[in-house]
Amino acid sequence: xxxxxxxxxxxxxxxxxxxxxxxxxxxxxxxxxxxxxxxxxxxxxxxxxxxxxxxxxxxxxxxxxxxxxxxxxxxxxxxxxxxxxxxxxxxxxxxxxxxxxxxxxxxxxxxxxxxxxxxxxxxxxxxxxxxxxxxxxxxxxxxxxxxxxxxxxxxxxxxxxxxxxxxxxxxxxxxxxxxxxxxxxxxxxxxxxxxxxxxxxxxxxxxxxxxxxxxxxxxxxxxxxxxxxxxxxxxxxxxxxxxxxxxxxxxxxxxxxxxxxxxxxxxxxxxxxxxxxxxxxxxxxxxxxxxxxxxxxxxxxxxxxxxxxxxxxxxxxxxxxxxxxxxxxxxxxxxxxxxxxxxxxxxxxxxxxxxxxxxxxxxxxxxxxxxxxxxxxxxxxxxxxxxxxxxxxxxxxxxxxxxxxxxxxxxxxxxxxxxxxxxxxxxxxxxxxxxxxxxxxxxxxxxxxxxxxxxxxxxxxxxxxxxxxxxxxxxxxxxxxxxxxxxxxxxxxxxxxxxxxxxxxxxxxxxxxxxxxxxxxxxxxxxxxxxxxxxxxxxxxxxxxxxxxxxxxxxxxxxxxxxxxxxxxxxxxxxxxxxxxxxxxxxxxxxxxxxxxxxxxxxxxxxxxxxxxxxxxxxxxxxxxxxxxxxxxxxxxxxxxxxxxxxxxxxxxxxxxxxxxxxxxxxxxxxxxxxxxxxxxxxxxxxxxxxxxxxxxxxxxxxxxxxxxxxxxxxxx
Numbered sequence: 001x002x003x004x005x006x007x008x009x010x011x012x013x014x015x016x017x018x019x020x021x022x023x024x025x026x027x028x029x030x031x032x033x034x035x036x037x038x039x040x041x042x043x044x045x046x047x048x049x050x051x052x053x054x055x056x057x058x059x060x061x062x063x064x065x066x067x068x069x070x071x072x073x074x075x076x077x078x079x080x081x082x083x084x085x086x087x088x089x090x091x092x093x094x095x096x097x098x099x100x101x102x103x104x105x106x107x108x109x110x111x112x113x114x115x116x117x118x119x120x121x122x123x124x125x126x127x128x129x130x131x132x133x134x135x136x137x138x139x140x141x142x143x144x145x146x147x148x149x150x151x152x153x154x155x156x157x158x159x160x161x162x163x164x165x166x167x168x169x170x171x172x173x174x175x176x177x178x179x180x181x182x183x184x185x186x187x188x189x190x191x192x193x194x195x196x197x198x199x200x201x202x203x204x205x206x207x208x209x210x211x212x213x214x215x216x217x218x219x220x221x222x223x224x225x226x227x228x229x230x231x232x233x234x235x236x237x238x239x240x241x242x243x244x245x246x247x248x249x250x251x252x253x254x255x256x257x258x259x260x261x262x263x264x265x266x267x268x269x270x271x272x273x274x275x276x277x278x279x280x281x282x283x284x285x286x287x288x289x290x291x292x293x294x295x296x297x298x299x300x301x302x303x304x305x306x307x308x309x310x311x312x313x314x315x316x317x318x319x320x321x322x323x324x325x326x327x328x329x330x331x332x333x334x335x336x337x338x339x340x341x342x343x344x345x346x347x348x349x350x351x352x353x354x355x356x357x358x359x360x361x362x363x364x365x366x367x368x369x370x371x372x373x374x375x376x377x378x379x380x381x382x383x384x385x386x387x388x389x390x391x392x393x394x395x396x397x398x399x400x401x402x403x404x405x406x407x408x409x410x411x412x413x414x415x416x417x418x419x420x421x422x423x424x425x426x427x428x429x430x431x432x433x434x435x436x437x438x439x440x441x442x443x444x445x446x447x448x449x450x451x452x453x454x455x456x457x458x459x460x461x462x463x464x465x466x467x468x469x470x471x472x473x474x475x476x477x478x479x480x481x482x483x484x485x486x487x488x489x490x491x492x493x494x495x496x497x498x499x500x501x502x503x504x505x506x507x508x509x510x511x512x513x514x515x516x517x518x519x520x521x522x523x524x525x526x527x528x529x530x531x532x533x534x535x536x537x538x539x540x541x542x543x544x545x546x547x548x549x550x551x552x553x554x555x556x557x558x559x560x561x562x563x564x565x566x567x568x569x570x571x572x573x574x575x576x577x578x579x580x581x582x583x584x585x586x587x588x589x590x591x592x593x594x595x596x597x598x599x600x601x602x603x604x605x606x607x608x609x610x611x612x613x614x615x616x617x618x619x620x621x622x623x624x625x626x627x628x629x630x631x632x633x634x635x636x637x638x639x640x641x642x643x644x645x646x647x648x649x650x651x652x653x654x655x656x657x658x659x660x661x662x663x664x665x666x667x668x669x670x671x672x673x674x675x676x677x678x679x680x681x682x683x684x685x686x687x688x689x690x691x692x693x694x695x696x697x698x699x700x701x702x703x704x705x706x707x708x709x710x711x712x713x714x715x716x717x
Contacts, residue, residue, distance in 0.1 A: 015041050017086050039086070088481050090681050091622055094615035095472070097354035098608070102673025103301035104233075142217035143235045144179045145209065147198045149275060151178065152205045155212050157447065158585035162454045164294065164603035165371075166287045166341045168333045169448045171277045177585030179217055196235075199242070202275045203250060203288035206243035210236045210295055211602055214667040218587070223597075223666075233299075233669065240295055247285035251316070254282070279334040282320070286338055289313035290345050294605045297352065301670030307349040310342070314359075317342045324367040336371040340384060345605065347391050352608050354394055361388045373452040376435035383455050385427050386462040393420055393469040400473060404486065410554070418556050420470045427463055431456070450581050457576045458606065464569035464576070465609040468616045471562035471569075476619050478559050478628045563623070566616045567646070573613035574653040577660035600666035607664060607671055614657050614678045617650045621685050651689075654682045 011027030017034055018025035026032050030041030093099060146152045154175045161167065180197055200206045213235040216223030250270055270281045279287075293309035296302045317323065322339040325332070343366070350357045370380040396416055403413050435452065476482045583599040624643055661675035682689075 013043055015043050017041065087684055088479075088485075088622060090684055091615065091618040092482075092485065094611050094618065094677060094681065098303060098352055099611050099615075100671075100674035100677035101297075101301045101303075102670050104299070104669060142179075142181065142220045143231055144212050144215050144217045145196055145198070145235065146178075146212070147180045149201060149205055149273075151175070152200060152208055152212070153275060155179075155585070156208045159215060159583045159599075159602050160208065160211060160291075162451045162581050162583075163458070163601060164291070164341070164605075165448075165451050165455070166290055166337055167276050168278045168337065174447070174586055177218075177587060179212075181219075200239070201272060202281075202284050203243045203246035204275050204284040204291070206239050206246055207288040207291035207295070210239035210243060211291060211667075213239055214299060215600060215602070216597075216666065229669070236295070236299060240292055243288050243292060247288050250282075250285040276334070278331055279338075280331050283334060283338045286313045286316050286320075286322075286342060289316075290341055293345050293349070294603050298604050298607065298664070298668040298670055301673070303349075303353050307353065307355075310345045310349045313342045314346045322368060323363075323365055326367065326369070333371055336368055339368045340371060340380065344384065344387055347387050348605050351387075351391050351394050352605075354398060356395065357391060361391065373435075373448055373455070375437060375449045376452040376456065377437065378430060378433075379435065379452045379455045379459075382427065382430055382459045383462075385430075386459045386466065389420070389423055389427060390462045390466040390469075392423075393466040396420055397469050397473075401486075414554065414556050417470060417474075420466070421557070424463060424467050424470065431460055431463060454581055457579050461573050461576045461606060461609045464572045465606075465612045467569040468566050468612050471557065471565040472616060472619075474555050474557055474559060474562035475566040475616075476563075476623060477555075479619075479623055479626065482619075563620070567620055570613045570616035570620070571649060571653050573609055574617075574656035574660075577610065577613075578656045580660075582663075598663065600663050600668075602667060604664045604668060604671060607661070607674060610657050610661055610678070611674060614654060614681065617653050617657075618681050618685060621647060621650050651686055654678070654685070658682060 011025055013027070014025035015031050015034060017039055018031060023033065028035075029043070030039075033039075034041035146155060155177060156167070157170055157174065158177055200209050214232050216228070216232070220228055222228055253270055272281055274281055275284055289309045289312050293306050293313070296305035296309060317339055322335055322342070325335045325339065346359070347357065347361070349355075370384065373379045396413075399416070400413055403410055435456070473486065580601055582601065585599075624647055658675065658679050661671060661678055665672040665675045
């Protein structure tokens with residue numbers, strides 16, 4: 001059969017709008033798409049295609065990029081960028097709550113999801129090696145599953161615990177990671193209910209198995225093939241449905257017991273062995289819901305289900321009085337982690353969805369002490385504080401938008417900005433201090449050292465994300481198109497003579513031209529004593545310029561200061577994601593030789609911080625390109641050299657975020673949308689890095705980001 005012919009050959013050069021939208025352009029001036037949508041149609045010759053780069057050039061791109069920037073400094077400033085709103089819009093979209101999260105179509109899931117998310121255990125098909133498969137013979141793939149509770153628990157510590165420590169430390173030494181050879185043949189798509197050699201017994205082991213099933217099997221020859229992805233999806237969803245059903249069975253058992261006493265002295269004991277020796281069986285349903293909450297977010301992209309699972313866990317935890325558990329016994333650490341991880345997940349739902357909290361973050365009824373890391377006494381406290389700050393910063397963004405749209409007095413907003421910034425700097429001082437030992441670690445605590453470091457990195461990520469949210473409006477307030485989009489105030493003051501206009505005159509002018517403008521209600525804002533002298537607002541000409549809008553004159557921080565905060569915070573986020581540990585389970589020599597790909601991290605409940613960092617870096621790049629200033633203050637200037645260095649750092653920061661998102665998306669399908677959104681915006685900002693249709697970005701750990709988003713080792717190492 002001959003190759004498919006186009007009715008009309010593709011044009012050699014597509015317009016910029018069609019290239020960003022990744023649709024076919026007709027090559028007209030203007031093209032059909034731009035004409036129909038009233039957009040400006042412009043053509044720039046594409047730098048994609050042509051001969052591929054030599055391998056030795058892609059191994060260390062830093063010198064080449066810095067040299068190019070030094071040789072062509074004028075290319076960094078492009079006034080015409082401001083006339084391309086599609087570029088700004090593409091960057092600005094990354095700031096929307098749940099931006100890039102790709103929801104799975106329910107029809108793409110196994111038939112178990114059609115109609116109900118629960119399934120009884122006796123409906124789950126099992127088989128032995130002697131039994132025939134429920135599937136006709138056909139191509140086979142492997143799915144990561146385990147043959148017992150102990151193996152699942154060991155895999156939990158290998159793949160989940162460092163990012164989501166819901167259980168106390170290991171009780172026994174690590175075991176080799178040996179998923180069973182569970183061949184899963186395909187008959188048709190979507191696959192039917194998968195047949196497993198072993199069905200986990202606990203709701204927690206089932207929920208953990210749902211996450212583990214998403215991680216490619218070490219012996220799967222084609223982990224990115226459609227069949228492998230769909231089979232992992234079907235197994236994970238089946239495990240998740242069983243976990244939900246098993247958790248509900250546990251609740252039914254507890255509620256059916258005689259609870260006639262107002263405060264029973266002993267909870268009913270579920271007739272099942274413990275999944276973890278120091279974790280009561282009664283906590284397993286709560287912990288399973290926490291794992292399922294992350295599963296719904298990262299794999300299915302379902303925020304409603306995410307919130308529902310976390311809400312159920314919070315309700316059960318408070319019914320069990322975990323929020324005020326003060327007893328010291330062998331299970332106290334498990335109860336502390338169960339409560340504070342429930343609290344953490346519930347607040348995370350509010351962060352990713354930008355919805356109001358239904359609890360008070362500092363409720364006096366939350367009396368349970370923090371869990372403990374022997375290697376980091378303050379680790380858990382800092383994590384919870386950063387979570388509280390981040391949800392408060394998220395609410396601040398909502399209130400700021402409301403105040404701007406309703407044109408109310410902004411003084412309370414300014415006060416809240418100062419309060420949050422002072423809070424952020426207080427936590428930052430704690431994070432920057434070296435961890436202190438709670439006690440001399442024993443052998444059982446050594447495995448928690450990596451977990452404690454990971455929690456510190458997560459705290460830095462959340463803290464930096466909160467700082468971006470606090471300062472991002474002020475940082476980008478000198479971009480006219482930004483102000484025009486986020487606030488419909490008058491912003492077109494371009495006469496240079498107006499740059500020294502007195503603030504009161506500007507406000508008076510605004511009152512005359514627009515009596516409903518909130519500037520008429522603003523008075524000079526007095527800086528609070530909580531703000532350190534080093535962070536005093538600048539009185540530079542750039543900040544007193546009326547081009548930013550008169551209402552911006554009273555912000556407690558200068559535009560330059562907020563820009564620096566966003567720049568530093570965004571770079572920190574990209575570095576901290578890169579520093580998070582990569583799973584390294586014990587493997588035999590054969591598995592080590594066979595599986596040379598880097599394994600994915602798991603439990604990315606805070607992946608929204610990746611989007612926040614990318615948004616800030618791309619907006620800073622846009623800001624530099626349109627020539628409205630970058631990080632210069634009253635005593636420094638944006639030289640061509642410093643601007644090139646900043647843009648180079650933004651470039652590599654974005655590469656790190658793409659690498660992190662690509663790593664997560666190996667296992668979690670909903671995050672592929674985030675990866676693609678960041679990569680698409682990066683391609684718009686730095687088209688020279690995409691040659692021949694392939695990204696040549698190199699991360700600091702030596703991994704190339706391939707076209708399929710799967711981290712590949714360089715030179716086979």
